[in-house]
Amino acid sequence: MKKPLLIPLIACSVLLGCQDSKQTSSESSQQVDQVSEQKVTLAKWVGKYQGTTPCMGCISRCEECPGMAVDLVLNQDKTYSLKRESLSGHNEIETIQGHFRFSNPDQSKIELMQVKTRNLIYVDLDQQLLEILEDQTGHIYNSEDDFILEKNI
Numbered sequence: 327m328k329k330p331l332l333i334p335l336i337a338c339s340v341l342l343g344c345q346d347s348k349q350t351s352s353e354s355s356q357q358v359d360q361v362s363e364q365k366v367t368l369a370k371w372v373g374k375y376q377g378t379t380p381c382m383g384c385i386s387r388c389e390e391c392p393g394m395a396v397d398l399v400l401n402q403d404k405t406y407s408l409k410r411e412s413l414s415g416h417n418e419i420e421t422i423q424g425h426f427r428f429s430n431p432d433q434s435k436i437e438l439m440q441v442k443t444r445n446l447i448y449v450d451l452d453q454q455l456l457e458i459l460e461d462q463t464g465h466i467y468n469s470e471d472d473f474i475l476e477k478n479i
Contacts, residue, residue, distance in 0.1 A: 370451045371433070374399045375475035379458060381412060382443060386469035398447075398456065398475055400426070406438055435464070447475075454479070 375398045381391050392413035399407040404427065410420045424440035436456075438445040446459040448466070458473040459466060467473050 368402055371400055371436075371449050372402050373454075374478045375456050376478060377473075377475035378413070379444075379475075380469075380472050381414070382410075382417075385467055387472050393472075396458075396475060400436075408438065408441065429464075435459075 375396075377396050378393045379396055380387050380393050382394065384391060387393060395409075395411045395413055397407075397409040401407075404425055406424060406426050408420075408422045412419075422438075422441055424438065426436050426438045429435045429437045429446075434449050436447040436449060438447065443461055444458050446461065446464050448457040448459055450457065454477040456475040456477075457466065457470060458475070
């Protein structure tokens with residue numbers, strides 16, 4: 327009489343154990359899907375931008391000055407890495423890391439914190455480029471094409 331009760335009890339416990347393992351694998355696949363979705367939803371301004379600008383003392387390109395190579399990386403967490411190198415070799419390579427903030431509601435203007443000059447930037451997401459703005463006024467330079475950083479895709 328004890329054997330007929332024992333077999334259904336064991337069968338039920340095995341079935342419940344299988345059901346728990348299915349839920350665990352289902353939960354882990356949902357977590358993988360969530361991580362994949364986070365990678366897809368990066369902000370459009372995130373990325374690496376590069377360009378050559380006039381040297382720090384100039385507001386446009388000079389014939390005798392090769393300018394500066396500028397690399398700027400904008401991260402999703404609103405941090406940046408900026409590298410500026412004088413192509414004439416007269417100055418040391420400047421590397422700055424820090425945080426940035428948007429200075430307007432539509433997120434088209436960025437201010438790089440911890441940067442003293444050329445820290446204001448206009449974001450053009452349609453053309454995937456950044457344009458460095460004048461320090462005091464925040465306006466576009468007269469020779470605006472000299473202050474463009476293009477996004478590396």
